[in-house]
Amino acid sequence: MTTAFHPVPVALRGKVAHEYHNLVDGKWVASASGRTFEDRNPASASDVIATFPDSDARDVAAAVLAARKAFPAWMATPAPQRGAIIARAVAAMRERLEDLAQAMTWEEGKVLAEARVEVNRGLNAMDFLAGEGRRLTGQTVPSEVPGMFAFTRRRPLGVVGMITPWNFPFAVPAWKLGPALVAGNTVVIKPAEQAPLSTQLIVEALHDAGLPPGVLNLVHGGPEAGKAIVADTRIRAISFTGSTEVGKLINRAAAEHMVKVQLEMGGKNACIVLADADLEKAARDVVSGAFGSTGQRCTATSRVIVERRIKDAFVSRVVELVRQTVKTGNGFEQGVVMGPLIDDRAIVKTEGYVATARNEGNTVVLGGKRASGAGLDQGFFFEPTIIDGVRPEDTLNKEEVFGPVLAFLAADGLADAIEIANSVDYGLSGAIYTRDVAAAFEYAQQLEAGLLHVNCPTIYSEVQLPFGGIKDSGFGGREMGATAIDFYTEWQATYLSYGK
Numbered sequence: 259m260t261t262a263f264h265p266v267p268v269a270l271r272g273k274v275a276h277e278y279h280n281l282v283d284g285k286w287v288a289s290a291s292g293r294t295f296e297d298r299n300p301a302s303a304s305d306v307i308a309t310f311p312d313s314d315a316r317d318v319a320a321a322v323l324a325a326r327k328a329f330p331a332w333m334a335t336p337a338p339q340r341g342a343i344i345a346r347a348v349a350a351m352r353e354r355l356e357d358l359a360q361a362m363t364w365e366e367g368k369v370l371a372e373a374r375v376e377v378n379r380g381l382n383a384m385d386f387l388a389g390e391g392r393r394l395t396g397q398t399v400p401s402e403v404p405g406m407f408a409f410t411r412r413r414p415l416g417v418v419g420m421i422t423p424w425n426f427p428f429a430v431p432a433w434k435l436g437p438a439l440v441a442g443n444t445v446v447i448k449p450a451e452q453a454p455l456s457t458q459l460i461v462e463a464l465h466d467a468g469l470p471p472g473v474l475n476l477v478h479g480g481p482e483a484g485k486a487i488v489a490d491t492r493i494r495a496i497s498f499t500g501s502t503e504v505g506k507l508i509n510r511a512a513a514e515h516m517v518k519v520q521l522e523m524g525g526k527n528a529c530i531v532l533a534d535a536d537l538e539k540a541a542r543d544v545v546s547g548a549f550g551s552t553g554q555r556c557t558a559t560s561r562v563i564v565e566r567r568i569k570d571a572f573v574s575r576v577v578e579l580v581r582q583t584v585k586t587g588n589g590f591e592q593g594v595v596m597g598p599l600i601d602d603r604a605i606v607k608t609e610g611y612v613a614t615a616r617n618e619g620n621t622v623v624l625g626g627k628r629a630s631g632a633g634l635d636q637g638f639f640f641e642p643t644i645i646d647g648v649r650p651e652d653t654l655n656k657e658e659v660f661g662p663v664l665a666f667l668a669a670d671g672l673a674d675a676i677e678i679a680n681s682v683d684y685g686l687s688g689a690i691y692t693r694d695v696a697a698a699f700e701y702a703q704q705l706e707a708g709l710l711h712v713n714c715p716t717i718y719s720e721v722q723l724p725f726g727g728i729k730d731s732g733f734g735g736r737e738m739g740a741t742a743i744d745f746y747t748e749w750q751a752t753y754l755s756y757g758k
């Protein structure tokens with residue numbers, strides 16, 4: 259089942275099955291067609307981790323039916339009890355954090371240290387939202403007439419569909435499931451086919467913690483299963499994280515039957531560096547923001563907009579830092595900082611963007627091709643790549659690469675830098691490095707993005723704050739923080755007359 263180069267991770271020996279199933283109505287079942295797909299290790303393409311059901315509309319229909327049946331009783335379960343089940347699952351997962359992190363590195367490729375951080379973050383998000391079970395408050399509101407008592411409360415939506423990406427295979431499902439379940443919804447979730455094991459392990463933990471049958475249903479598969487979720491008119495809301503292209507398709511389809519959507523999509527996040535900044539710190543953060551998770555983060559730093567008079571020196575500083583610190587390799591190996599891309603398609607796409615940059619007259623100052631060397635040929639490794647001389651009208655300023663490719667642009671002062679940063683369709687995250695408080699506030703006022711950072715990287719976030727973007731990056735309500743509950747509930751106003 260595994261190659262000598264990538265054996266089963268130590269923590270997972272004997273704990274990972276070779277064949278997984280869907281969870282429908284509390285039972286583990288194969289797909290209706292009997293078809294399966296393989297989950298493979300991107301650091302070693304011949305290494306098959308496990309097989310999963312390749313589901314179609316029949317599997318989704320069965321899961322939605324189970325979720326509908328389970329909804330009335332789950333809605334009637336007191337919210338603190340719902341939260342307590344989630345908290346139990348979180349505690350059990352904390353006990354096996356190392357297993358969960360290793361599973362993620364195995365199937366997604368990110369380095370183990372990053373996988374540990376992601377699991378911890380996902381658990382923190384679930385934990386925070388489990389606590390909302392005791393805080394799902396409404397309001398009492400003064401009435402205009404005597405003898406009338408008026409109050410509001412939150413009502414769950416019903417069956418919620420979730421479609422998630424491979425790049426945060428643990429944290430994204432975790433931060434969606436927490437608020438949806440604590441608010442009293444039932445769920446059908448479909449994780450990305452490239453990295454389904456992490457979600458499998460979360461669902462197992464929630465199932466084992468005592469979720470009643472049908473409250474949480476897991477349907478594995480690819481776009482076919484995703485489309486079936488979107489087409490099922492019994493689903494009342496869809497929470498999606500993935501590409502902007504698929505997000506737009508989902509939005510159009512959901513509008514047909516008035517289904518609520520929450521779309522977390524791509525980014526083209528800019529880091530502005532002004533001449534007065536702490537340039538050493540800025541360079542460090544640019545490197546971690548651009549090459550952490552191999553650039554496969556929606557919040558990755560993919561553009562650096564530098565004040566023209568320091569631009570060349572700053573590019574050199576970043577190039578040198580990457581040469582010294584960004585070692586590419588298997589995420590399980592000590593000292594490795596950057597793992598592989600997810601698959602061969604991602605390699606081809608990244609190579610295509612480098613070729614386009616060259617055609618548009620940009621300069622590749624570091625990397626630019628598939629990485630080779632000991633062990634690297636077996637996986638989807640790409641060199642950390644830095645491209646200078648990018649102009650606002652160039653492709654690399656506008657399109658999301660989703661790989662380890664960092665573009666440098668020059669700007670003439672703050673206003674010009676902000677204009678360039680805003681000159682794209684995306685609006686997820688951004689950062690500025692400066693010691694000038696007025697510049698920082700001006701930036702915070704003008705930047706078109708959902709997440710803003712001053713002297714910290716575009717990838718930074720904490721679970722108790724809202725997360726999400728604007729423009730083509732986000733639509734339909736924030737995730738994480740207490741505001742996450744808003745998407746998963748509707749306000750009801752009740753007028754209770756006790757007068758004559």
Ligand code: NAD
Nearest residue numbers: 422423424449450480481484485500501504522523524556
């Ligand atoms: P993707 O859009 O290809 O796939 C995401 C999910 O949608 C997968 O589960 C996939 O099977 C499913 N899917 C694909 N086609 C579908 C269709 N037609 N109908 C229904 N479902 C369908 O994205 P990806 O490649 O898995 O993830 C990378 C993208 O996700 C990047 O653009 C990245 O920026 C974005 N992302 C955004 C955030 C955020 O919070 N904003 C977080 C992580 C990733």
